[in-house]
Amino acid sequence: MGLLIAAVLLVGTGQAFAVPPPPPNPSDQDIARAGAQVDSGVTEVSGLVNDVAVADERLQVLDDAVARTREEVNKALVDLQNARDVADTAAAHVTDTVQSLSAAGDQVVRARSDFDDFATEAYTRPGATTMVSYLSAATPDAALDRAQVLDLVSKRQQSVLDGLRRAQIDQGNRNSEARQAKSVADAAAADAEVKKDAAQDAVAAAGAELDRQTVQRNVLQQARDAAQGRLDAARSTVSGLQDQRAVWIDWDRQRKAEEAAIRAAAAAAAARAAVDQAARDRAATLNQGSRPHTQLEATPSAPSKPKKPKPSSPSVHGSGAVETVVDRAMSQLGVTYAWGGGDEDGPTLGIKDGGVADEHGDYKKVGFDCSGLMLYAFAGIGVALPHYSGYQYNAGTRVPVEQRRRGDMLFWGAGGSQHVALYLGNGTMIEAPQSGDVVKVSPVRTGGIMPYAVRIVTG
Known part of the structure; x- marks a missing residue:
């Protein structure tokens, strides 16, 4: 029987020897509270994930808007350059027509002056010119012929003068048209300049909005990452508490087994001691x-033989x-x-x-x-x-x-x-x-x- 007790004690004596000190035993409330934190974290992260997704979509729209406005600036720049080219061409045309009109006027003036000089000499100084001298005669018939010749010359000169005047008028019309074209081209250039400025302002505004939305998106991203960290920590806490509970259950099972073994050994020892x-x-x-x-006080007793020493x-x-x-x-x-x-x-x-x-x-x-x-x-x-x-x-x-x-x-x-x-x-x-x-x-x-x-x- 002694060997049996020894075996029992070697296997199961002393909960503190066979069983280590009790591990942490989280309560059901602790685990439930940690689980609630996980649920809350999941909700928070899900909401932030959706917010980030919406922000990403908004940024994509803004990216597209910025791209469009940038291309609109390119279009405005091209239109501005084209309008400026047309205005420059119109200005050059105005300059050419001004010069042509001036030359035509000079020709008309010279032609009128030449005719006036010719006519004056023909009537006031009949022999002053070669043609008049050639036509001059002493007879009436000759004088009539000379008058007819002068009339023909005058008509011809007038025809030339009329032609020059028509050319002058035509040049004036062209100059007017050129000036009108230049005015239209200048207006188009000015409008193109305004549109260019507006497009550049739109790009700046779109870029600023994109930057603002990007900052908001980054804030949301950081909040989501932080919430994800809290969620991971909460999940780790739940997992850790559940693991601690599992360890504690194993420990408690071992402790109860050890205590049962000790009680059995104690009962067996008590039974043997009793018999x-x-x-x-x-x-x-x-x-x-x-x-x-x-007994702290001495009590008198009758004299007796000395007691033997206890073994x-x-x-x-x-x-x-x-x-x-x-x-x-x-x-x-x-x-x-x-x-x-x-x-x-x-x-x-x-x-x-x-x-x-x-x-x-x-x-x-x-x-x-x-x-x-x-x-x-x-x-x-x-x-x-x-x-x-x-x-x-x-x-x-x-x-x-x-x-x-x-x-x-x-x-x-x-x-x-x-x-x-x-x-x-x-x-x-x-x-x-x-x-x-x-x-x-x-x-x-x-x-x-x-x-x-x-x-x-x-x-």
Whole structure:
């Protein structure tokens, strides 16, 4: 049976040894709250994604508008240059017609002057010209012929003059038309200039609107990215909380299994301790005639024979003795801690300490303190231990704490004065730890542990 208990303890003793410290266990409310943040984040991101998409569409429209207005500027520039070319051509034509009109006028003036000179000389100085001299005659017939000739010359000269005048009028009409054409061309050029300016203004306005919308789109993009970051963080939080919950569930399952194993081992140990009459008798013998640990005042008694010293070495040996000690300690799992409590027969009423134990009411509780538990456990193999851990540190054979074995006592504090526990093996021990706690299985704490363990059962 002892081997069975040892196997149980090696597999499942001490939740703190076999099971690590409890991991975080997020509540359902924590997980639900994180999930709500995810839902909120999804809604926020979806809205911002739509806003960015709308902004992108608006920017595309603005891009197209800017492209169109830029081409309209190109068209306006081309129209302006064409209008300026037409105006320049019209201006050159006006200049040409002005020159032609001036030349025609000069010809008319010269022709009229020549005719006037000819006519004047013909009538006032008949012999002044070659033609008049040629035609001059002394007879009336000759004079008539000369008059006819002069009339023909005059008609011819008048015809030439009329032709020159018509040419002058024609040049004047052309000049007027050229001036009208120039006026129209100048107006077209001015209109083209206005349209060019308007097109350039439209490009500037469209560009400014594009820039403004781009800034808004970038703000939306940044907001969307930030919201996506929050959503990712929220999803990570939910995932992390769910993972923590899964880890905690596994830990809790392991903890419950370990606690069940400890309870089973404790029940088995209690059952064996209950039927181990020999151990009970040995403990009762040790306790017989002992003054209670809680008795603080001396009581008179009749003279008697001196008492024999209580044994400090076991009356039984070997692994069976170790398992008897372990069984008796394990049978007390869950018993209340009471400072000063415990003797060879079991838990007893605690006593006042004037401090922490009193605050917990230990003097009104029935239970064990750390050294009282050791006293009870080893009484089963006939060993009487003093009810003080510092004395128990000197009660057996010291061995390096690294070489501790099942059934050895472990100590903390200078000279073992702070605490004592029973080593169970597999890195675990059973102890009555402190006020407000109970007898339990714990992992061996290395902080402050004494360099030696005390071994009572050596064989």
